[in-house]
Amino acid sequence: MNNQNNLNLDAHSQHEELQGNAQELPTEQPVAETNAEATCIVGSEVHEKPENDKIDEKEINQNSDEKFELMPDLDPDDDDEVTNNDDLELNDVADDVVVDYNKLSKKELIETLRAVLYDKPVETIRFEIDSIKKAYYKSRQTEVALLKQEFVAKGGSPDAFEVPRDDDEDYFKELLNDYKAKKAVYTEQIEKEKQLNLEKKLAIIEKISLLANRDESLAKTWEDFRILQNEWKEIGLVPAAEQQNVLNMFQIQVERFYDYIRIDKELRDLDLKKNLEQKMELCNKAESLLIEKDVVSAYKKLQEYHQIWKETGPVPNDKREEIWERFQTISKQINKQHQDYFLQIKDELENNLAQKEALCEQAELLLEKPCDTLKEWEETTEAFSNLQKMWKSIGMVPRKNNAVVYERFKMACNRFFESKKAFFALIREEEHNNLQKKTELCVLAESLQDSTEWKKTTADFLDLQKKWKTIGPVSNKYSQDIWMRFRKACDTFFNAKQTYFANIENEYEANLAAKKQLLDEINSFSGSPDNNENLNKLKEFQNRWVEIGQVAFKEKDKLQKDYRSAVNALYEKLNIKKQDIDISGYKQKMQMLAEMNDRDTLRRERSFVMQKIKTLDADITLWENNMSFFSGKAESLLIDVKRKIEKAKAEIELLTEQKKIIDLTERDMNAKNAKKD
Numbered sequence: 024m025n026n027q028n029n030l031n032l033d034a035h036s037q038h039e040e041l042q043g044n045a046q047e048l049p050t051e052q053p054v055a056e057t058n059a060e061a062t063c064i065v066g067s068e069v070h071e072k073p074e075n076d077k078i079d080e081k082e083i084n085q086n087s088d089e090k091f092e093l094m095p096d097l098d099p100d101d102d103d104e105v106t107n108n109d110d111l112e113l114n115d116v117a118d119d120v121v122v123d124y125n126k127l128s129k130k131e132l133i134e135t136l137r138a139v140l141y142d143k144p145v146e147t148i149r150f151e152i153d154s155i156k157k158a159y160y161k162s163r164q165t166e167v168a169l170l171k172q173e174f175v176a177k178g179g180s181p182d183a184f185e186v187p188r189d190d191d192e193d194y195f196k197e198l199l200n201d202y203k204a205k206k207a208v209y210t211e212q213i214e215k216e217k218q219l220n221l222e223k224k225l226a227i228i229e230k231i232s233l234l235a236n237r238d239e240s241l242a243k244t245w246e247d248f249r250i251l252q253n254e255w256k257e258i259g260l261v262p263a264a265e266q267q268n269v270l271n272m273f274q275i276q277v278e279r280f281y282d283y284i285r286i287d288k289e290l291r292d293l294d295l296k297k298n299l300e301q302k303m304e305l306c307n308k309a310e311s312l313l314i315e316k317d318v319v320s321a322y323k324k325l326q327e328y329h330q331i332w333k334e335t336g337p338v339p340n341d342k343r344e345e346i347w348e349r350f351q352t353i354s355k356q357i358n359k360q361h362q363d364y365f366l367q368i369k370d371e372l373e374n375n376l377a378q379k380e381a382l383c384e385q386a387e388l389l390l391e392k393p394c395d396t397l398k399e400w401e402e403t404t405e406a407f408s409n410l411q412k413m414w415k416s417i418g419m420v421p422r423k424n425n426a427v428v429y430e431r432f433k434m435a436c437n438r439f440f441e442s443k444k445a446f447f448a449l450i451r452e453e454e455h456n457n458l459q460k461k462t463e464l465c466v467l468a469e470s471l472q473d474s475t476e477w478k479k480t481t482a483d484f485l486d487l488q489k490k491w492k493t494i495g496p497v498s499n500k501y502s503q504d505i506w507m508r509f510r511k512a513c514d515t516f517f518n519a520k521q522t523y524f525a526n527i528e529n530e531y532e533a534n535l536a537a538k539k540q541l542l543d544e545i546n547s548f549s550g551s552p553d554n555n556e557n558l559n560k561l562k563e564f565q566n567r568w569v570e571i572g573q574v575a576f577k578e579k580d581k582l583q584k585d586y587r588s589a590v591n592a593l594y595e596k597l598n599i600k601k602q603d604i605d606i607s608g609y610k611q612k613m614q615m616l617a618e619m620n621d622r623d624t625l626r627r628e629r630s631f632v633m634q635k636i637k638t639l640d641a642d643i644t645l646w647e648n649n650m651s652f653f654s655g656k657a658e659s660l661l662i663d664v665k666r667k668i669e670k671a672k673a674e675i676e677l678l679t680e681q682k683k684i685i686d687l688t689e690r691d692m693n694a695k696n697a698k699k700d
Contacts, residue, residue, distance in 0.1 A: 122151075124158035129166075129191050132159045136198050145205040152202055163189055214262070221261040224269050227251050231276040248280060256334060270333065277336065292339070299338040302346050305331060309353040313360075322361040325354060369421075376420040379428050382410050386435035397450075400443055407439055451498070458497040461505050464490060468512035477520050484513055531575040538571050538582055545589040550596065561593065613688040620692065629685045636678050639671045646671075 124132060136155045139148050171184045231251055234244055261269055281291075305328050315321035338346055389407065394400045420428060464487050474480040487509075497505060545564050550557050574582055616625050646664050 122154075124154050125161065127158065127162075129159060129162050129195075132162065133191060133195050133198070136195070140198055140202050140205070145202070145209045148202075152199070156199065159195060163192070217260050217262045220258045221265055221269060223258050224255060224261060224273065227255050227258075228269070228272050228276050231273075231280055234280055252336075295337060295339045298336040299342055299346065301335050302332060302338060302350065305335075306346065306349050306353060309350060309357070312357055313353070318357075318360045318364040321357055325357050329354070372419060372421045375418045376424050376428060378417050379414065379420060379432065382414055382417075383428065383431045383435060386410055386432060386439075390435055390438055394442075394446070400446065403439065404443065407436060411436065453495060454498045457495045458501055458505060460494045461491065461497060461509065464494075465505065465508045465512060468509055468516075472512045472515040473519075474516065475519075475523070477523065480516060481520065484516055488513070528575075531573065531578075534572045535574040535578055535582070538568065538574065538586070541567055541571070542585055542589055545586075545593055548593060550593075561590070564590070564593075610684055613684050617688050617692050617695075620696070622689075622692065625685060625689060625692070629682065629689075632678050632682050632685065636675055636682070639675050639678070643668055643671050643675075 122135075124135070127135060132155050136152070136159075139151050139155070143151075167186050170187065171181065174184045175181055231248065234248055234251075255273065260266075309325060309328050312321040312324055315324075332350065337343075386407065389403055389410075392399075392403065394403050414432060419425070468484065468487055471480050471483055491509060496502065541564065548560065548564075551560075568586060573579070613625070613628075616628075646668050650661060650664055
């Protein structure tokens with residue numbers, strides 16, 4: 024009887040101890056969320072942060088987009104599935120941000136999305152999908168803005184602009200739909216696993232409830248109980264709505280097991296000792312989280328340790344308060360670090376916002392400063408470049424302010440660089456026009472560089488150089504080349520001129536001696552009985568005279584006069600007319616055509632001679648008619664007309680002789696060809 028009472032007392036004390044340990048267990052809470060507003064779990068106490076101190080961790084994950092590009096609009100077909108980050112850990116986001124998708128084209132973004140979607144597990148790609156989607160619609164908005172700008176620039180009304188169809192967007196949305204489908208399958212699978220885990224845990228609870236009524240040995244019953252406890256720990260998550268309920272049911276059945284099973288005190292103490300060791304190990308692990316640099320990761324780990332604590336059985340009564348106080352103290356410290364971390368981030372975000380607003384003000388002040396010279400544009404450009412570098416060095420700002428402050432700074436930068444672009448477009452156009460003008464001067468200079476009309480060409484070059492100085496600058500890319508081209512043409516002419524005039528006196532003297540010697544030959548030529556030989560000799564004298572070149576200006580007139588006198592005297596001495604010389608040369612020319620049997624050239628020559636005779640006859644008739652209109656006061660004109668008539672008649676006489684030569688040549692050619700036939 025006493026033994027029976029002792030057993031009942033032991034069971035009752037075990038039940039009270041289990042009840043006490045059950046009270047130790049912290050209220051069941053969901054796994055740590057990434058939102059700083061999440062409830063801080065500290066043991067069995069629930070501490071809510073003050074309302075005005077709430078911080079949204081999603082705001083920290085928001086990219087400030089330091090690339091000064093257009094902010095993306097939301098996809099009209101978008102739902103919250105891709106962009107919802109409720110279960111995205113802050114440190115997971117930081118690890119995934121390794122690619123700047125804003126630098127990729129739409130084609131590259133689509134290819135990247137396809138690769139991510141089909142090469143990685145669906146549960147790991149949420150942030151990448153969201154980032155690619157934002158970058159794609161940002162790129163699309165930039166593209167539409169440029170098309171609209173071009174449409175307006177061509178005279179179109181902004182209201183009349185229609186956004187063109189994006190042929191790539193359908194495929195892009197198909198990929199997003201594939202992601203949603205894959206995620207839905209994954210989510211459904213997880214929920215099925217949770218439901219299966221729930222069924223497994225309910226089955227274990229049912230098995231534990233039946234242990235007390237078994238007739239097997241106490242050792243076998245205890246061994247089965249331990250097996251069921253281990254199976255319970257190995258089972259994963261259950262649906263959140265059932266988590267607390269199933270845990271309560273499990274604890275109740277465990278308590279009933281200890282109440283109704285007459286387990287011996289030694290085995291019970293051993294179990295309590297093992298539970299104490301497990302909870303002490305949890306305390307050690309929790310204490311190690313105090314030095315963890317990643318406070319978010321530490322907070323998440325703490326929630327896992329709390330869950331394990333709840334599922335661990337009771338400990339001896341004398342250690343219960345002590346071990347719980349230790350674990351609770353550690354939890355408070357980690358929760359405090361977690362809260363302070365997000366409060367610090369909030370302060371940093373606000374400070375970053377103040378810095379970026381100050382940069383906006385500086386950029387707007389720079390816009391008010393006019394730029395009229397290249398130096399001023401360079402200085403202001405450098406100032407804007409420094410502001411942009413400072414902007415990129417500043418961290419993120421609160422999400423609610425990000426778009427506004429970014430758009431303000433981007434607008435100031437865009438206004439400046441658009442003004443700069445317009446200014447330098449005018450500069451480039453002017454430089455292009457100047458290049459064309461200087462190129463034209465180079466062409467003119469090159470056309471004159473080989474001229475030997477020294478006086479006239481010198482004046483032309485001086486005029487070109489004056490015009491060159493009046494033309495403005497050209498692009499640095501062409502400045503040196505175009506100047507060297509112009510200078511080369513100038514140097515070519517002036518160097519030739521300098522060389523010419525350096526040697527001209529010696530050349531003049533040599534030419535003078537050569538021509539005097541030729542005059543002596545002409546004067547001493549006695550002639551030959553053969554008239555053709557005399558004509559050929561006269562032609563030789565004339566050709567040699569021309570080939571000798573010029574003499575000094577002071578000697579020129581006298582020498583030329585002596586030459587004409589010598590030639591005329593030779594004509595008289597040899598009884599040769601100038602016309603005879605021309606006729607002799609013409610006969611030789613026709614003889615060459617006859618030898619070549621060139622009938623076409625001969626006929627064209629005959630047509631030319633006949634047309635020339637006809638034209639001269641008409642001119643003589645006109646001039647003779649006009650002579651009757653001249654008065655005595657126009658005596659000089661009358662003399663000039665008479666000279667023209669005489670010259671024309673002499674030319675007709677020569678042409679008539681040439682026609683006779685052509686006819687004779689043609690007759691000889693016909694006769695020669697007839698003999699061949």
